[in-house]
Amino acid sequence: MSWRQHLARIRTLFSRRNPAEDLDREIRSHLEFAEEENRTLGMSEAEARYAARRDFGNVTRTLEEARNRWVYRRCEDALQDIRYGLRTLAKSREFAVVSVVTLALGISANTAIFSFADLIIRRPVALPQLDRLVAVSEYIPWTEQQGVSYANYLDLQAHSRSVAALAAYQSWSAVRTRQGEPEEVGGVRVTENFFSALKLEPALGRTFLPEEAQPGNEHVLLISNDFWRRQFGGNPAVLGKTLELNQRLYTIVGIMPPKNTFPLGAPAFWAPLAFTPQDRSERIDLALAVVGRLAPGATLEQARAEFETLWAQVEKDFPRANANRSLRVNPLTDEIVKDYNVQFTLLLLGVVAFVLLIACANVAGLQLARAAGRQTEIAVRACVGASRARLMTQFVTESVLLAVIGGLFGLLLALWGVHLLRVTLPPEVQEICNLEDLRVGSAALLFTVFVTFFAGVLSGIAPAWQMSGSDFERSLRAGESRLAGGPGHRLRRLLVVGETALALVLLIGAGLMVKGFATLLHGNQSLAPDSLLTLHINLPQSRYGEPFEKKAFWDQALSRLQALPRVESAALASGVPYSFYDDNVSVRIVGSSEPPSAQLPVVMAESVSPDYFRALRIPLREGREFDARDSADTATVALVSESMARRFWPGQSPIGKKLFEGPGDPGTELTVVGVVGDIVHEVFDRSFRPFLYRPYAQAPPNSMDLVLRPSESPARLIPVVRSEVQQIDRELLVERPETMSRKIENQTNGLRYVAKMMAILGAVALVLSVVGVYGMMAYSVKQRRREMAIRLALGAQSRDVMAMLMRVGISLALSGIGVGVALALALTHLLASLFYGVHAWDAAAFSATPAVLAASAMLASYLPARRATRLDPMVILRYE
């Protein structure tokens, strides 16, 4: 076809002119000419008309052919199908409403979760030219720790060519005293080139000057937009004002924009990172996170190769500190988007896909039920020449129409859902994405369009196939109501079984997650976390610089707490479990068989008070606990955990063994005096960490957790502890007063949210599948009304009839449950491998959820069945 012909057709498509009408007139005129001519040749009126027709040929066919020159057949057909579909949908309004609501639910869930996944996986941070940013980190395989030490960063930064700007940052929480009340503010300290490397611009003011990265000049701040609005009411006059942090005055020089900031985690301020001379030689502590922008033209591979060379040099120059560490250069997004996040967002996407499938099965079932009532119509259409493909297209068009309407509502629902996600997601999610950016974006819109058409076709194709292939002659002759089973009967049952199975899989999955996290929360029963109150105190370096000053404070605090009434035990530790405390020290075991060249092993180090083990109910396995003997002046001693003992002294008693701990050469010599039991330190630890405990008197830390086990409500104790501490030091901040259970809950916030979402989606699936069972039953009861009436008329008990009807629904539900359990058994292993603490098998989840589903299915079959038995058999027999 030439382009001119296409053009003519397209023009017709958009014009109101009907070429067929014109042609019709023209042909009539042609026939009149011919007739007249024939008459002049002497034919009779009838002969003339006949001859004219004969010479012309088939008028209808000519019209059709000529018309086809002006239109796109398919397009025309589709428009006709849509008009017809809308008319028929308008006629069966109930069906349309239920289908649209069902599809809207399914589609909106998909759009909302897709938007979330898109944010988490594809654009967690919106930085300019994100693909040119790389994260650089040293990596210790054994502890999976990463970061870069100060001195190594300086070396790398000085020599790198492939990375144009290598910036470093570290999180820094400071105490701000406001109206006498100290509070903790979370911020970040960054190198001077941080903002230029990331191409971040302040909304107001300026970034840091090079001289502000010198120790002593670093008392300037950029504050976050949120902090600016909350604390200063968004007043621009705040620039140049000072803010007191850690009892030092900082001048505010800039305000960051509301969005697109870095790092993630919503820092309140950015301060310069000034390297002290001591920092400049520090190569052990992985204190920094390092990010860089690739130089123009440089590739990631070139950067990797260059850093490998640089690292080899660093390793050669400082073998002791850097042995067995490796250096990683990865795209920044890879560092932010952890496999783990990808996996759990994919899991959620899988869950909503299940919900959509259930919705589609439901709508397909409804279509079949409705189509059964349209057999006469379908048969008539087939008999006057509609091909099977044409009939199927008509059916699929109807369900796509439903899906499009459902999709529109779904989109509205998704907008609301995304808003709901934004406000209900736990704040921890800020660590992995800019939650501000969560919205239904263009990718999500495209996805919605795809999902809508997919759902439309999926829910229409099976009924279309089924209905267009039925025996039309028979249905025309028999009349629809007389057919017992009706076409699509088996398919409908299959759909009900399928959706019940899918719903059960979701419910079992949700059950396992809820149960698994509950176990994580309450599993550590010996600890009795409900009755443990913990508080955190951080001693400012300015007033507690010397070890004896720190020790004096902790001594005083401890004796005051222990003197409190109704407190069973009070203790101190540099980091209680579930507090994300992480202090790794390298140890050198005296007399160890390990070759000296190997990297020094690393263990967790804690300074504790003697009562710590009693307060946390950690059992003593061997030797003795700490006591008053272990003071600053006596021999330095240590306790080790069982796993540490096993690792370093396998098969022997560690009592009396010696080791060196900490930085410096050789470090502090310690003598092991006892072994204590292992404890789970963080919720997601998969194995026990090796622990080295020291009495705080011999190694007083800057900050410690207070642990109290009161015999009354822990909450009531908080003000008491506060006033006790302030009696020692007025300006000290008592942070994070909370029970140990609260700490555990905080750690599992994100996952509990996922579990909650699973539970909600599972509930939606349950409702949808019950609606499916109900629809199937209601239809089948309607179909069998005549049969029921005859049975009742012949004297059957209504109870028996009801049982007979219900048997269908229940047997279907049970088959669905059977398939669902089998499917769940296969899939829950996936879930268990994804979420620590979730087990693939749980008797309660595998028995309670099927029971709930079976009970709902029973109710869904009972209601229509009861209605059937209430009908007057005579009325039915007479009128049907």
Added chain:
Amino acid sequence: MVESPEPEIRTGTMSPRKDASKRVELLQGTLDLLILQTLRWGPTHGHGIAKFIERTSEDVLRIEHGSLYPALQRLLQEGWITAEWGTSSNNRPAKFYRLTARGRRHLAAESSRWEQFTEAVGRLLRPARTGEGT
């Protein structure tokens, strides 16, 4: 978008005026050429075109009148002809088709191609005929 099949050229099967053996089946595409050629003598309506072709070919070329219309639509779409409702000599409303300048050029090109074609086919057939005759 699948193109609808090109309409076949239908030839009358039962002509009362001409012996069936003398009738010639129209080749694909010739109808367009005949219509354009007809319109060279002036605008006329569908019936007039049919009559003209039949008369001029002395009833050798018989066309089913209906087949003219899809062909006319095609020519319209290509912009080779235009159409306008008017009144015939006997005061009947009729749609008159008129050759456009584009159509005239197309006709010239096509008819010279047609001549080349028939000449070539003729050259191929003639020696065989003469060989047969001798």
